[in-house]
Amino acid sequence: MAATSAGRIAGLCRQFQRCVSISPSFKLQQTEYCSSRCVSLSNRLSSFSPAVNSAQYRLFHTSQSRKGLEEFFDPPENWGETTVKSGAPWTAKQLRAKSNEDLHKLWYVLLKEKNMLLTTEQESKRQRLQMPGPERLKKVERSMTRLDSAVQEREGALRLLLTGQEKGRPGEWRRNVFGHVYWYRFREHPIPWHLNSRYRRKRFFTPEFVEPHMRLRLEKRIRSKVRKAQLEKQKEEKQAELFPKASAQTA
Amino acid sequence: MRNQDAVKTLKTTHTHKPYRYIMARRLIFPLYQYGNPQLRVFRPNWFLTLVRPGKEQPPDTVQFRVPLEMTKYDVRNYLQKIYEVPVAAVRTRIQFGSNKKRNHLNQRVKRPDYKVAYVQLAQEQTFEFPNIFPEKDAKATEGSVEEMQEKFMEDEKQRQKPDPRRGGVTEWFGL
Numbered sequence: 001m002a003a004t005s006a007g008r009i010a011g012l013c014r015q016f017q018r019c020v021s022i023s024p025s026f027k028l029q030q031t032e033y034c035s036s037r038c039v040s041l042s043n044r045l046s047s048f049s050p051a052v053n054s055a056q057y058r059l060f061h062t063s064q065s066r067k068g069l070e071e072f073f074d075p076p077e078n079w080g081e082t083t084v085k086s087g088a089p090w091t092a093k094q095l096r097a098k099s100n101e102d103l104h105k106l107w108y109v110l111l112k113e114k115n116m117l118l119t120t121e122q123e124s125k126r127q128r129l130q131m132p133g134p135e136r137l138k139k140v141e142r143s144m145t146r147l148d149s150a151v152q153e154r155e156g157a158l159r160l161l162l163t164g165q166e167k168g169r170p171g172e173w174r175r176n177v178f179g180h181v182y183w184y185r186f187r188e189h190p191i192p193w194h195l196n197s198r199y200r201r202k203r204f205f206t207p208e209f210v211e212p213h214m215r216l217r218l219e220k221r222i223r224s225k226v227r228k229a230q231l232e233k234q235k236e237e238k239q240a241e242l243f244p245k246a247s248a249q250t251a
Numbered sequence: 252m253r254n255q256d257a258v259k260t261l262k263t264t265h266t267h268k269p270y271r272y273i274m275a276r277r278l279i280f281p282l283y284q285y286g287n288p289q290l291r292v293f294r295p296n297w298f299l300t301l302v303r304p305g306k307e308q309p310p311d312t313v314q315f316r317v318p319l320e321m322t323k324y325d326v327r328n329y330l331q332k333i334y335e336v337p338v339a340a341v342r343t344r345i346q347f348g349s350n351k352k353r354n355h356l357n358q359r360v361k362r363p364d365y366k367v368a369y370v371q372l373a374q375e376q377t378f379e380f381p382n383i384f385p386e387k388d389a390k391a392t393e394g395s396v397e398e399m400q401e402k403f404m405e406d407e408k409q410r411q412k413p414d415p416r417r418g419g420v421t422e423w424f425g426l
Contacts, residue, residue, distance in 0.1 A: 068336035069313065069378055072301040080387040107294045108333060118300040120383060122316070126303055129384050151294070188282040 071112055072119045074132070084133030090143040095150040103147055110147070114140045179206045179214040276318055297321055297329065299368075303380045308369070310377040311339075315368045319345065326368045337373035 078084050095103065117137045124131035159165055171185040184204070193199050206214070275295040283290070300316040308314060317326055323341040330336040348362035372378060413422065 068330070068334040069301070071334060072299075073381065073383060079383050080385045104294065111295070111298070112333070115299050115301075118298055119302075122300050122302055123383050127384050148294070187279065190282060190284065 072116055074116060074120060078132055081132045082130060084136065086133060086136045086139065089139040090146060092146045092150055095143075095147050096153070098150075100151075100154070103151060107144070107147055110140050110144050114144070174204045175206055177203050177206060177210065179210055179217075276320060295329065297325070299326075299329065301380075302367075309371075310379070311372045311375070313370045313372065313378050315370060317343070317366045317368045319364060319366050321366065321368075323368070326370065330370065336370075337376065338370055339373035340371040342369045343367065 073079075074084070090106075095106075098106070114137070117140065121131050121134070121137065155168070156166075159168060169185050171183050173181055174184040175181050189196060189199075275292050275297050280290060281287075297318050297320075302314050302316055304312070304314045315326070321329075321343075323343055326341045326343070327338045330338050343366055345364060345366050348364045350359050350361045352360050352362075354360050413419075
């Protein structure tokens, strides 16, 4: 293939865009971070979208990547390089425009990419050489966290609509032995709580001898807050002394 | 897509499950009791690192660093479903990361623990860890700083060489 790697990646992005039939308002820019494994991905996607012309894919190899363990390494042209061209990470806005199936597939693309980068990083540490393109790791990580947040938003919205529950995992406000009130998240147990000896040892109430300590803690908190406010006030007074308003000159 | 799609389809219909099937690390899986459905993990958060073996391994063995929470079954399913690698056997061990080294404040610095998985491939496949950092003779571009630096280094090396007219005899010998 005479095309440069950058041109290939751009071509892959365009292929991906065509396969995935996104709404016209969203543009997949060429700076998108599509891994080279997008070849196999776009080919797999092409088997689903019937409107795609098979002649478009004659430039790329149409067999799915069957070499499993080869996917743990960079394509051989990146071996020994110091820099590798890679696009920008996925933003949350772009990910929210994708369908569930696309996000699911993208998760695995990113997962495989991250595995490859971790392998390269460990090997570079072993050989005491610089890893080609270390910034890719952060990009993939950020893309994955954003993808997860997009999916969580959708799940939360669905749950709220169907059941009215805000949180997926039930919980309640409880007070621990030290007097702190916190959100206790429930766990699954095979036996009821009154038969669970370890759970019973964990007291969710405050004994009365702890109350003086709670009071002292509260006083300390109030004192520190007041001290901070006084310090701020003193600073402002000093500033007012140095730069009084009466002598302010307007341009 | 592959036939294992049934395992990895995204749960779009809501069920009254208390936990979300998202992250696999740091997640409390639902309790299993007899008759419960098979646990499915969608969008696993586990990452495997292929490492070069420190000691000589048989040709069909591949060495991975896996998260501590992964089990042998998890490793096998992960490789078979996501990478389509036929796995015959998996053996794991936990490597303790040392807590002995101390920093400039004499505090002990802990290196993280990790789990090592030795995966034996099925169907008589072999795997050899490739050399990812081959020697590449990169010629610096014309007129760049690197080219000038290289030229300077070459000149210096030439200056350091002994007088060729002496025929390899060192300066130590007087004449």
